[in-house]
Amino acid sequence: MNDRCKNKNKLKKKNTIKNRNTNKRFQFSKLALVALILIGFGLLPAFQRDVAATGVNEEKQSVPLQPIIDQADAGAEIHLETGRYSGPVVITKPLTLIGNTAVTVHNEQEQAAISIQASDVKLEGFRVEHNGRQPAAAVQITGSNSEVAELTIRSKGAGLLLRDAASAVIQDNTIEWAGTSTTPSSQKGNGIDLYNSANSRIEGNKIHGMLDGIYLENSRNTVVNDNRLIRTRYGIHCMYIDGSSVTNNTGEENMTGAMIMGVKNTVVSGNTFRKQSTNVHSQGILLYDVHRSKVQNNTIEGNRVGMNIAESSGNEIQDNGLIRNFVGIQMVLAEGNQFMQNRFISNVIDASAMDSKDNILKENYWDSFQGLDLNQDGISELSYAINPFYEQLVSRNAAYQLFFQSPGMVFLSELHSEGKNKWTSDESPQMSIENTELSGTPGTDGTNVKTRSSLVWVIGLLLLGLSTSTMIYMGVWRK
Template sequence: MKVMKTLNYIIFLLLLFCVPAAAEAASSLQAKIDAAPNGSKIEIEEGKYEEKIVISKPLFLVGTGKVTLYSCDGGPVITISGKAVRLKNIEVEHCGNEKEDAAVYVTGSNHTLEELEIKTNRFGIRLNQADGVTIRNSKIVGSNTGNGIDLWQSNRSHIEKLMISNMTDGIYLEQSNRNSLKRNNIQHSRYGIHLMFSNGNVLEKNVSRDNTTGAMVMGSKQNVVSNNKFLFNHNNVNAQGLLIYTASYNEIKGNDIISNRVGVYAERSENNRIESNKIMNNFIGIQFKKANKNEATQNTFIGNVNDAHAIESPHNQINENYWDASSKVDMNGDGKSEISFAADPYFQTLTNDVPEYQLFFHAPGLIVIQNLLKSPVDQLLTDTAPLMDMTSEMEKEVSSNSSLWIMSACMIASSFILYLLGRRRG
């Protein structure tokens, strides 16, 4: 009997200490969050946690080592509300397939999310009526079925130094104003950056490449798009480096718009300023359609198959740009050619009516017809004072690229000569 009593006592102690510990381990992160006082720091031990968490008070959650939170259930893996929540050094894996799901869902204000690595089947981070949120130094990879960063009625946020790939839109803003998007790198998505009815935002020093469209500004005003790189957005018949649609009073300045199908495309847009951009190696450099009262100045157009097209866009100010295809005569030494540069939209108008005519692009017969049947003067995009020379910075860059090509050609030629000599000796 004594042995049985002792055994029962040991079993009771084991159940008393082990079962609560196991129950706590099953929901340890949420339990720690619920128990933590406002403003405290929670260090998450290295490991993989199949758990969804909700944070509604000011806390600092930081992973120590490799910390992964994952869930394939509906709803966000991490939900943040209230004020001043901070997340750092956490991996989030979202494998759910609900249409509006996100790996991280944020409302409230003044939160900071940094050094996150997100893999998602839908959205990466969604901001819904969230203000003053900072997201930086993070990576988001998707499956092209949701946006990387999605802002809805969210203002004054800072989105910096993100790597985003394989999303529907890399960064999407709708009815979201005065946000800052800087030094982000976005690839293999539909739109790299997409502004919808969003005003006063700053897009600076981002790289958007290998997307359908590098950036789109639609129905938006007073945004600054400066010193970005829109590159190699050409793998679609509707691809552009920068698309401006029904937008006005935006400043497009100092961007590298290179190797896109269309460099800058503006439609039904007014009073935008396009200044000091490098528009290079695109199929069409700049294209206006029913776009008027815009200004394009001090831009450099080099190596584009077509420098410019304009359809039903007679009232734009196109002055003092450098066109490598223009005739250049400077009689008074002011650095501007006395010969205007005009871009005839004849081919574009023709292919709009009969798309199959694109097969005859640059065919000798079509060029003769275009010269004989010129478009009306009011349909031409005309630079009345094209620049004689590129800026010194541009000249250095172009000469550097030319030197590289010449060096490569010389190396190929040398290799070929050595190959022939070797064959002769043999």
């Protein structure tokens, strides 16, 4: 009897456990089914689409970034938390890497800190400290449709290198040389360097102290807009970028502001290049082997040579302000170019031409020219032939620069008329600066020019009165 009761209790307990297991399996199946349904509707991630990564491990050391990249799925968006991450890193799948100014990726090796080998990769918002030497770069891109935005890069090599990387967007980055200020140019890399990377956009970047600020070669249909280039060799260096535009950029204290070489059908407009005078070959804009392009509405101020045009033809050079340069425009083997409505103000030498012909100068303003306007249309009936006397004189003895625009120098210049029929001439010069468009030329509007001119006259009269009073006083005192 007791044995039967015991067996009965055992059987009852066994059935209870079985039922519980069945219920658990049923509940798990329901949960799995619900999860699959949610995944199907995109309410739960089937793969890693949004990944958070921390840059400090338990030992408070920087964290290797490569494992974080490797663990993320293609298309993931990785958010880097505050901290330091170590490179180098190779990205071989599309993804987005986002940080902030308190996130730093540093690299001490002689290879790119971040190498992007896949298409559709985006980097945004963090710092990169690259201590690898030239030619290694902080970021190297070989994939198309990449975007690099709002990075702060300090590099002892190059900044951003793009090779066969079409349709890139390089926007709002700061790139600085991280080595010593005495490092020779041969050991530096370029700030942004594109080769064979067409249809790209480079916009809103600030580049300081690199070899060339922005270097483009064989990268057609490229937009270079609103960048600031400071203390580089060439602020913008373009070679074979047909159908491109260089617009609204600012260059200061570079050896050359913009070196445009071997291009066609390109627009150079709205740029400001100041204080390019550190070298005997310094210039605001150099056009070399440039054809059928437009150079317009640029401000070129305080350079050794404002604009140098060599072996170039068929270009429209219009509405530029050439201010306080040693030479305003210099032409060498330049043919068939049009110079219209430009403003030449306070240049030591307005323009010079060597072995150049069939260039048309029309309706430019020359502050050193006194014309004659009989019909009051703002255009002089007298042409302005650019006298090469002063340029020839200072080329023989630079000390004569001290006598720039002195009465004696002006008198001697007017006596020099040898070969005048071959001088570069503006057949219809503007009589007044008010007759030209002045947008994009700070400090050169008619009101300011008049104000400065009046101020010069007032100061001159005061000095004259002071000197006269002194002579009278000294004469009376001696008596």
